[in-house]
Amino acid sequence: MLSRQRKEREFQKILDDFSVLIRSLVLRYRLDRLGLDAEDLIQEIRLRLWKIIDDEKNIHNPASYIKKVVESAVIDQIRKIRREEEVVISEKQKLISELEPRASHYADPPGSIKDYLLKAADNLMDSRKTVVKLYLLNMSLPEISAYLNYSPAKTRNLLYRGLADLKAILRDMGFKHEKI
Amino acid sequence: MKRFEKRLQELARTDPELPNHVDRENCPSPEDLSFSFEPDCPPELKISIINHVSGCPACRREFELLRGSRQLIRRLEEKFASPKSSSPDRRISFFGLVLPWWKMASAFVTLLAVISLLYLGFSHLNSLKEERKIAAAEQVILYEEVSWPQPAAIKLGWKSARGGLFYRVEVYDQNMYLLWQSPLISENRMELPGSVLDSLKDYQHFFWQLLIFSGENKVMESEVRKVRLVSQ
Numbered sequence: 581m582l583s584r585q586r587k588e589r590e591f592q593k594i595l596d597d598f599s600v601l602i603r604s605l606v607l608r609y610r611l612d613r614l615g616l617d618a619e620d621l622i623q624e625i626r627l628r629l630w631k632i633i634d635d636e637k638n639i640h641n642p643a644s645y646i647k648k649v650v651e652s653a654v655i656d657q658i659r660k661i662r663r664e665e666e667v668v669i670s671e672k673q674k675l676i677s678e679l680e681p682r683a684s685h686y687a688d689p690p691g692s693i694k695d696y697l698l699k700a701a702d703n704l705m706d707s708r709k710t711v712v713k714l715y716l717l718n719m720s721l722p723e724i725s726a727y728l729n730y731s732p733a734k735t736r737n738l739l740y741r742g743l744a745d746l747k748a749i750l751r752d753m754g755f756k757h758e759k760i
Numbered sequence: 761m762k763r764f765e766k767r768l769q770e771l772a773r774t775d776p777e778l779p780n781h782v783d784r785e786n787c788p789s790p791e792d793l794s795f796s797f798e799p800d801c802p803p804e805l806k807i808s809i810i811n812h813v814s815g816c817p818a819c820r821r822e823f824e825l826l827r828g829s830r831q832l833i834r835r836l837e838e839k840f841a842s843p844k845s846s847s848p849d850r851r852i853s854f855f856g857l858v859l860p861w862w863k864m865a866s867a868f869v870t871l872l873a874v875i876s877l878l879y880l881g882f883s884h885l886n887s888l889k890e891e892r893k894i895a896a897a898e899q900v901i902l903y904e905e906v907s908w909p910q911p912a913a914i915k916l917g918w919k920s921a922r923g924g925l926f927y928r929v930e931v932y933d934q935n936m937y938l939l940w941q942s943p944l945i946s947e948n949r950m951e952l953p954g955s956v957l958d959s960l961k962d963y964q965h966f967f968w969q970l971l972i973f974s975g976e977n978k979v980m981e982s983e984v985r986k987v988r989l990v991s992q
Contacts (some may be wrong), residue, residue, distance in 0.1 A: 590839050598832040605828065609821040625832075633840045643841035647833050651794055654829040658790040658822045665818070697768065698814055710807055713814045717823065718769055728806065729799050743765055 584634065591633060595622055614664040616657055624653050700749040708742030715739055787819050788812060794826050900982040902970060908989050912957045916968060917949035918982070924972035931956055932967040932984075939966070944973065965989055 602618040605611065628649045701712050714724045725735040788796075788809050795801050796809045813823045905915040916929055926944040931952065933939050940956045960966050966989065970982040 587840065591836075594832065594835045594839065597835075598828065601828040601831075602825070605821060605825055611821070629836065633836075643837045646836045646841055650829050650833050650836070654825055655790045655794055658793070658825065661822070662784065662790075701814070706807075710810055713810045715765075716769060717810075717813060717820065719827070723827070726799075727797060728803075743768070746768070747764060 587633060591626075591630065595626055598622065598625075611661060614661045614668065616661055621653060621657055625650055628653070696750070696753060696755065700746055700753060703749050704742050704745050708738050708745060711735060711738040712742035712746055715743070784818065786812075787816060790822065790826075793819065793822055797826060797830050900970065900972070900980075902968075902982055902985045904985075904987050906987065906989070909961065909991060912954075912961075914952045914957065914960075914987075915949060916952065916970075918970050919948065920972060924974055924980070926973040928971040928973070930969050930971065931960075932969075933959070934963050934965050934967075936967060960989060963989060 599618060599622045602621060606616055606618050629646060632645055697716070701709060701716065704712055710728065711724055711730075714727060719727065721732060721735055721739065724730070724739070725732045728735065730738070792805065793809060793813075796806050809823075813819045899920075901919040903917050903919075905913075905917070907913040918927070926946055927942075927948075928944055929942040929950060930938060931940040939959050940952070942950060965986055967984050967986055969984045972980040972982070974980065
């Protein structure tokens with residue numbers, strides 16, 4: 581059983597790390613424009629979780645409660661982002677549509693390296709494609725294993741074979757290793 | 761290969777352009793995105809989400825948000841939920857058998873109780889056997905002086921090779937039902953009280969036995985002796 585002060589310190593440390601991650605996502609995707617305030621999200625999670633972590637007797641299954649609290653807070657934020665996005669972008673679209681033809685939503689510019697990369701990944705064998713796509717989503721090997729319920733060995737094998745195949749496909753598409 | 765892999769990740773991670781149009785009808789719901797991280801999510805749903813997220817920057821940022829929250833959940837569970845939940849179900853391994861501590865403890869207590877009962881039972885049997893052996897080996901001479909019926913008087917006496925500290929006489933009727941039990945006495949003879957004589961007046965005979973209490977907390981039993989009650 582952890583002492584209260586120690587629990588508080590560890591809880592703070594974990595939330596600080598999470599806060600760094602959220603802030604980096606907010607900056608990268610400019611989510612602040614859409615109403616995502618990293619501090620609000622952290623504060624909401626902190627308030628709801630600290631009560632049960634501090635007073636362990638109240639909750640029968642703390643693990644499942646922690647999961648529910650964090651998940652629902654994040655899903656609420658995603659819903660909020662989507663709602664705001666709809667309002668902001670539809671207003672913006674009204675102005676743009678008068679000036680230029682309708683652009684495909686969220687698409688990267690056609691012909692970008694990323695576009696080719698995704699096309700090349702689509703040509704992989706199904707089992708390897710899934711693992712490689714998750715890897716391209718910046719997930720680590722343990723994360724991919726957990727996400728797909730695969731053993732680490734199986735995930736590693738599929739990933740390395742998939743990346744080797746991807747390299748060959750990109751070469752066939754005219755990309756050279758040096759260019760990549 | 762390492763450089764190639766890293767470069768691929770960087771290229772795939774290129775930040776999305778600012779959206780010009782919002783049409784997310786084909787995007788998975790936030791709940792589905794979150795559910796895709798669950799082990800019991802169907803593989804088909806996982807694959808369709810991975811395929812979608814790879815090409816949809818809007819869903820990708822939400823996927824990353826959920827991915828980050830999963831890391832948070834895992835760390836919180838490790839620090840705050842696991843020790844409490846694992847404590848009551850802590851498992852103990854004993855000769856390769858792994859059980860929760862409370863099951864192991866109750867099994868151990870039951871086993872201890874069974875062993876104690878068996879031990880007590882066996883030791884009791886052994887002590888009985890030992891007593892019987894001693895009684896059989898003893899040379900105890902029993903004798904009576906009977907005056908019946910008028911005047912009624914019955915005197916019982918005994919001689920033991922190994923002297924006892926105390927003696928007790930038990931008197932049985934002709935059907936071997938216990939009629940009377942004397943108090944502990946130290947003499948080698950005794951006279952039956954009048955109440956016992958009254959009980960015996962309708963009988964042709966009776967039985968008696970001597971219990972010898974030695975100093976070793978053991979009781980030795982003499983043979984059972986039959987006494988005829990004949991009018992003199």
